[in-house]
Amino acid sequence: MSQARIPGPLVALAAAGLLLFVLPLAGLIVRAPWNQVWPALTAPETATALGLSVFCSLTATAVALALGIPLALLLSRTSGTIRGILRALTTLPMVLPPVVGGVALLLAFGRRGLIGAPLYAAFGLQIPFTTTAAVIAETFVAMPFLVIAVEGGLRGLDHRYEEAARALGAGSWKVFLRVTLPLLRPAVFSGAVLCWARALGEFGATITFAGNLPGRTQTVPLAVYVALETRPEGAIVLSLILLGVSLAILIGLRDRWLGEP
Amino acid sequence: MTKWVASLAALLLGSCAGNQGSGPPPTVSSIVVFAASSLEPAFVKVAGRVSPKYRLGVVFNYAGTQALSSQLMQGAQADVFASADTAHMKSLQDAGLIGGSPQVFGHNRLEIAVEKGNPKGIHTLADLARAGLVTVLADPSVPAGKYAQQALARAHVTVHPASLEPQVTGVLGKVSLGEADAGIVYVSDIVSSGKVDGVAIPDGQNVIADYPIAKLKSASNNQGADEFISYLLSPEGQSIITGAGFEKA
Numbered sequence: 395m396s397q398a399r400i401p402g403p404l405v406a407l408a409a410a411g412l413l414l415f416v417l418p419l420a421g422l423i424v425r426a427p428w429n430q431v432w433p434a435l436t437a438p439e440t441a442t443a444l445g446l447s448v449f450c451s452l453t454a455t456a457v458a459l460a461l462g463i464p465l466a467l468l469l470s471r472t473s474g475t476i477r478g479i480l481r482a483l484t485t486l487p488m489v490l491p492p493v494v495g496g497v498a499l500l501l502a503f504g505r506r507g508l509i510g511a512p513l514y515a516a517f518g519l520q521i522p523f524t525t526t527a528a529v530i531a532e533t534f535v536a537m538p539f540l541v542i543a544v545e546g547g548l549r550g551l552d553h554r555y556e557e558a559a560r561a562l563g564a565g566s567w568k569v570f571l572r573v574t575l576p577l578l579r580p581a582v583f584s585g586a587v588l589c590w591a592r593a594l595g596e597f598g599a600t601i602t603f604a605g606n607l608p609g610r611t612q613t614v615p616l617a618v619y620v621a622l623e624t625r626p627e628g629a630i631v632l633s634l635i636l637l638g639v640s641l642a643i644l645i646g647l648r649d650r651w652l653g654e655p
Numbered sequence: 656m657t658k659w660v661a662s663l664a665a666l667l668l669g670s671c672a673g674n675q676g677s678g679p680p681p682t683v684s685s686i687v688v689f690a691a692s693s694l695e696p697a698f699v700k701v702a703g704r705v706s707p708k709y710r711l712g713v714v715f716n717y718a719g720t721q722a723l724s725s726q727l728m729q730g731a732q733a734d735v736f737a738s739a740d741t742a743h744m745k746s747l748q749d750a751g752l753i754g755g756s757p758q759v760f761g762h763n764r765l766e767i768a769v770e771k772g773n774p775k776g777i778h779t780l781a782d783l784a785r786a787g788l789v790t791v792l793a794d795p796s797v798p799a800g801k802y803a804q805q806a807l808a809r810a811h812v813t814v815h816p817a818s819l820e821p822q823v824t825g826v827l828g829k830v831s832l833g834e835a836d837a838g839i840v841y842v843s844d845i846v847s848s849g850k851v852d853g854v855a856i857p858d859g860q861n862v863i864a865d866y867p868i869a870k871l872k873s874a875s876n877n878q879g880a881d882e883f884i885s886y887l888l889s890p891e892g893q894s895i896i897t898g899a900g901f902e903k904a
Binding site (some may be wrong): 469501504505506510522523601602604605606607608611612619620621622623624626632 | 719721725787791794796797816817818819820821825828829832833834835885
């Protein structure tokens with residue numbers, strides 16, 4: 395396949411863009427106290443934070459898939475003002491500073507919150523400071539990435555396949571599961587990856603809504619922040635570990651799910 | 656964010672001074688003060704007096720003491736450093752970054768922050784160990800958390816906190832929003848917040864934090880730094896400090 399040459403200035407700009415990503419990474423790698431990587435990796439606190447991060451981010455992604463795909467479907471079927479409003483509401487968490495998102499979550503799900511207060515009164519249920527709160531915070535911040543990706547996929551979909559399935563007698567549920575969803579696979583996959591990555595790095599909403607307790611709500615970004623104050627080397631090592639795990643999962647998943655080189 | 660607010664405040668102060676035709680002449684020089692976040696309410700007032708008096712613009716960088724100290728270690732440029740503990744001041748001194756000798760300008764003691772009206776009836780540190788009570792502490796990596804740990808140890812109380820906040824403001828916020836029943840913070844935090852009540856901790860259990868201030872060796876405005884520090888130690892400066900909930904040096 396022959397491709398048009400990319401103009402020189404664009405290549406230079408692309409290189410500058412790439413440098414912006416690569417230089418901070420290089421900084422982390424060059425400055426890392428490599429002799430401390432193994433002790434830090436095997437320290438129980440690291441395993442606890444890492445385990446919690448992986449658990450929370452994957453759970454948040456699963457919740458986002460369950461709620462986000464239907465939401466994207468709804469968005470793609472609306473138009474005009476309603477669509478504008480729905481889309482603005484969906485993308486709001488992307489522009490909101492995460493700390494503000496955390497406060498908003500407290501005002502909704504906290505003991506004094508809109509939903510939280512009746513829950514607390516009826517069942518004594520307290521959401522803040524629990525792992526559930528960490529998952530909610532991550533879902534809140536990360537789900538828009540999935541919704542946007544899936545909605546884009548839906549808009550680019552060739553609806554003749556769905557029409558054909560319907561004409562052959564398939565019900566709406568069956569069309570969704572057997573035709574729409576498989577066609578959406580690339581969009582769902584890339585949306586899920588973005589969503590998961592955002593959830594994994596989440597800090598502001600989590601610390602505000604869920605607090606910071608090792609083993610319960612202290613995910614790796616929170617552990618990095620706390621460590622940065624007392625032992626910066628430890629923070630660098632933790633960041634590297636998070637990077638390594640993310641890279642491994644991203645590369646591994648890509649091959650398995652899409653079968654692309 | 657606090658940094659922004661501080662710079663904005665300094666700008667406003669500067670422009671106010673400049674706009675008054677009959678008032679004091681506009682500021683001619685400025686200093687950068689790195690100050691522990693717990694000092695913000697007091698230092699905003701101090702700057703309000705110092706600026707017109709010495710025609711000095713004061714720009715603050717408020718953050719946790721440990722964050723400020725690591726910024727300074729990494730080569731951040733400032734004239735004055737006000738710390739929430741002597742340990743961080745000492746390590747900066749050992750690194751050769753402090754110009755003069757640090758002077759303690761105030762003390763802060765711990766208090767239990769509870770909701771207005773103290774609905775859970777919390778009267779001692781031992782009450783914090785009660786089952787079903789949601790207690791939030793500062794992380795031991797920040798001075799307030801370290802002091803809280805010491806106070807609890809002195810009272811022989813074991814608390815299972817719901818969260819270890821990396822900043823005292825996190826503790827205060829969670830108590831004032833009603834999400835936590837109690838937290839251990841500085842008296843000055845309770846005074847400046849106004850949204851929570853304070854329960855005193857007896858002297859035998861309390862930990863008193865020393866707040867030292869010093870000019871940095873890299874100061875670009877030596878005179879301004881000296882003026883700020885001497886005002887803080889003057890009777891006038893000290894009354895602002897005590898008004899904000901601190902104790903006199």
